[in-house]
Amino acid sequence: xxEVEQNSGPLSVPEGAIASLNCTYSDRGSQSFFWYRQYSxxxxxxxxxxxxNGDKEDGRFTAQxxxxxxxxxxxxxxxxxSDSATYLCAVPSSNSGYxxxxxxxxxxxxxx
Amino acid sequence: SAVISQKPxxxxxxxxxxxxxxxxxxxxxxxxFWYRQQPGQSLTLIATANQxxxxxxxxGFVIDKFPISRxxxxxxxxxxxxxxxxxxxxxxxxxxxxxxxxxxxxxxxxLSIL
Numbered sequence: 001x002x003e004v005e006q007n008s009g010p011l012s013v014p015e016g017a018i019a020s021l022n023c024t025y026s027d028r029g030s031q032s033f034f035w036y037r038q039y040s041x042x043x044x045x046x047x048x049x050x051x052x053n054g055d056k057e058d059g060r061f062t063a064q065x066x067x068x069x070x071x072x073x074x075x076x077x078x079x080x081x082s083d084s085a086t087y088l089c090a091v092p093s094s095n096s097g098y099x100x101x102x103x104x105x106x107x108x109x110x111x112x
Numbered sequence: 113s114a115v116i117s118q119k120p121x122x123x124x125x126x127x128x129x130x131x132x133x134x135x136x137x138x139x140x141x142x143x144x145f146w147y148r149q150q151p152g153q154s155l156t157l158i159a160t161a162n163q164x165x166x167x168x169x170x171x172g173f174v175i176d177k178f179p180i181s182r183x184x185x186x187x188x189x190x191x192x193x194x195x196x197x198x199x200x201x202x203x204x205x206x207x208x209x210x211x212x213x214x215x216x217x218x219x220x221x222x223l224s225i226l
Contacts, residue, residue: 034214034215036217042219042220043202043204043217043218043219043220044155044204044217045217046113046214046215046216049214088154088155093157095170097160098143098160098208098215099145099157099160100155100157100215101157102154102155102156103154104153104154105154
């Protein structure tokens with residue numbers, strides 16, 4: 001049973017546009033949600049986490065959480081070519097406590 | 113966040129051999145984990161490294177194949193034993209620094225088995 005679902009993409013957006021990345025999860029009891037960015041050949045880097053329903057903003061990034069719909073999204077405003085990467089959504093594992101279950105990731109390409 | 117160092121960063125190994133990967137953190141952390149990322153795939157948890165006791169393995173991973181040590185709150189090792197080409201992956205150490213802290217990853221070990 002897959003717990004975290006993401007569209008694999010690639011999602012292509014022009015430079016300066018808003019990129020919208022989506023994630024759904026199956027465990028209704030999940031309390032925290034994480035977005036990691038992974039550049040090709042690199043390890044995942046935490047960019048956002050959110051615990052409460054609603055929006056959380058950090059610079060050009062906004063995480064949106066809707067627990068009723070079991071849906072979390074990441075918006076990247078004013079997208080830059082340097083934002084081109086794979087974005088991984090993660091939620092704590094229902095089996096392993098603090099360990100994370102990751103989605104397969106969405107590949108984002110920002111074109112100049 | 114903590115600085116996490118993994119060694120080696122990459123290696124090419126022969127079939128049937130074993131490799132030990134080290135994960136060193138510059139501060140004490142509450143939890144350490146080992147993940148695998150196979151080519152083109154997402155991350156899969158191998159095990160939680162428990163300080164002073166046996167690691168907790170996920171379904172599909174066994175101690176004989178992936179023995180893990182965690183002698184203290186800053187260091188852990190993962191051994192990939194009797195390697196086959198299917199073990200070619202990136203192996204990642206991650207840590208949680210404290211309560212309510214998010215998880216951070218080391219740079220990973222890129223392992224290729226010939």
